[in-house]
Amino acid sequence: MTGAPMVDYERRLLVLVGLIALAFLPLLAASLFFLARVSTTQDRLDAVYTRTVILAHELRGEKMRQNALVPVIVLTGERRLLDELEGSNKRFDSLVGDLRGQARDGEDRAALDAVAALQRRLLAIQRTGVAQRLDGGTTTATNSYFQRNAGPLTSDIETAIDRFTDHAAGRYAAERAHNQRVVRIVFWVLAVASVCAFAFCAFLGRLLLRLVEQKRAYDQVAAQLAEREKAVSHARKEAVEVVAHDLNNPITTILFASENLLEDPDLEALPRTRRAIENIQLATDTMRRLIRNILDHSKIEAGGLVLSKETVDLRRLLADIAGQFELSAARKGVVFSYAPDEHGAILEADGARIGQVVANLLSNAIKFTAPGGQVSLSSALSDDGVVVEVRDTGWGMTAEQAARIFDRNWQSDAAAPHGNGLGLTISKAIVEAHGGRLGVDSRPGEGSAFRMVLPLAA
Numbered sequence: 438m439t440g441a442p443m444v445d446y447e448r449r450l451l452v453l454v455g456l457i458a459l460a461f462l463p464l465l466a467a468s469l470f471f472l473a474r475v476s477t478t479q480d481r482l483d484a485v486y487t488r489t490v491i492l493a494h495e496l497r498g499e500k501m502r503q504n505a506l507v508p509v510i511v512l513t514g515e516r517r518l519l520d521e522l523e524g525s526n527k528r529f530d531s532l533v534g535d536l537r538g539q540a541r542d543g544e545d546r547a548a549l550d551a552v553a554a555l556q557r558r559l560l561a562i563q564r565t566g567v568a569q570r571l572d573g574g575t576t577t578a579t580n581s582y583f584q585r586n587a588g589p590l591t592s593d594i595e596t597a598i599d600r601f602t603d604h605a606a607g608r609y610a611a612e613r614a615h616n617q618r619v620v621r622i623v624f625w626v627l628a629v630a631s632v633c634a635f636a637f638c639a640f641l642g643r644l645l646l647r648l649v650e651q652k653r654a655y656d657q658v659a660a661q662l663a664e665r666e667k668a669v670s671h672a673r674k675e676a677v678e679v680v681a682h683d684l685n686n687p688i689t690t691i692l693f694a695s696e697n698l699l700e701d702p703d704l705e706a707l708p709r710t711r712r713a714i715e716n717i718q719l720a721t722d723t724m725r726r727l728i729r730n731i732l733d734h735s736k737i738e739a740g741g742l743v744l745s746k747e748t749v750d751l752r753r754l755l756a757d758i759a760g761q762f763e764l765s766a767a768r769k770g771v772v773f774s775y776a777p778d779e780h781g782a783i784l785e786a787d788g789a790r791i792g793q794v795v796a797n798l799l800s801n802a803i804k805f806t807a808p809g810g811q812v813s814l815s816s817a818l819s820d821d822g823v824v825v826e827v828r829d830t831g832w833g834m835t836a837e838q839a840a841r842i843f844d845r846n847w848q849s850d851a852a853a854p855h856g857n858g859l860g861l862t863i864s865k866a867i868v869e870a871h872g873g874r875l876g877v878d879s880r881p882g883e884g885s886a887f888r889m890v891l892p893l894a895a
Contacts, residue, residue: 472623492532823893827887
């Protein structure tokens with residue numbers, strides 16, 4: 438399993454765990470809210486039922502008090518007991534009103550309305566019977582009147598009160614049982630959800646642990662591969678340096694011999710031989726430059742590109758390089774010009790490396806410019822530092838080619854036969870190591886302009 442897919446898999450698992458947590462938390466919050474609401478409802482139900490029971494008990498008490506007062510009034514004929522009876526009747530009506538306010542459905546209210554109606558009828562009978570007794574009626578006649586008329590109504594009132602209390606008790610028991618069922622259901626839902634969430638999170642945790650172990654093993658393998666790659670890169674660098682060193686010796690010998698042959702005055706009479714020696718010298722110099730590019734690229738890959746900075750007079754450096762390339766341009770029939778900066782820029786840089794970059798840019802410009810074309814070297818001060826520009830009227834490049842011109846080992850089809858594709862990559866690395874930048878502006882058929890921007894010395 439590669440690193441990126443493993444990290445992506447871990448991220449997906451963590452997101453899944455988060456989603457499960459987010460899904461469980463609202464369920465838990467909703468359940469707790471529902472339980473709190475059920476508990477509040479049950480508390481309110483208990484309070485209402487308790488109040489109802491107390492009021493019903495007081496209502497029965499008042500009815501019993503009335504039933505006891507009427508015979509006393511009939512027997513004694515005391516008028517003061519009438520006030521007490523009237524007060525009891527008022528309290529009875531008030532208790533019926535309070536109970537009606539506590540009623541939760543129409544059946545309760547209907548039962549209480551029946552109690553109130555029966556009580557009003559009983560009250561009228563009581564007043565009539567008491568009036569007859571107080572007006573001189575006999576006790577026997579009055580008792581007979583009450584037994585015949587008040588007895589059935591009293592029984593009906595007690596029955597209505599019992600019906601009301603039984604219905605209230607039944608409804609309370611049903612609602613309490615319903616709330617208990619709801620609480621049990623919510624509890625079991627939470628229990629099942631908790632167990633499922635715990636089991637799933639445990640499964641995901643175990644899976645994540647396995648992934649972490651696999652990732653640790655992968656990191657160890659990756660570290661071993663990195664060390665191996667580092668060792669291979671170091672060995673390759675050493676091999677390249679050894680091969681380059683071994684190649685430099687015969688190349689130097691060839692260059693030295695060709696220079697000595699070109700100094701022979703007898704060659705003026707042998708133009709074909711002189712041209713052949715010059716071609717040998719040019720090819721040998723190209724080989725030495727390619728070998729240097731390979732060495733530089735190996736150092737850049739190994740992080741070993743070291744700059745030997747010093748105070749550099751850029752104008753003198755560019756003048757020396759321009760003098761070297763005037764002859765190469767003339768041999769190819771290319772018009773070469775050099776326009777130095779008037780003020781003279783001073784750099785803190787590795788002069789040899791900066792010269793290598795400029796030489797590489799000029800070599801490419803001359804190489805890819807047809808005879809009769811123009812190549813120019815110039816420098817000028819800017820806000821960012823000093824700008825060194827190499828411009829030509831050569832083949833030019835498309836925007837896609839210009840975007841890739843500094844990539845390692847990339848070459849256009851036309852440029853492929855002329856080098857190994859490392860020169861511009863190395864040049865860019867050298868410029869950036871100096872804190873500068875290297876860019877190109879080119880159009881097909883119109884030539885190219887390479888601009889190197891370098892910071893000035895403090």
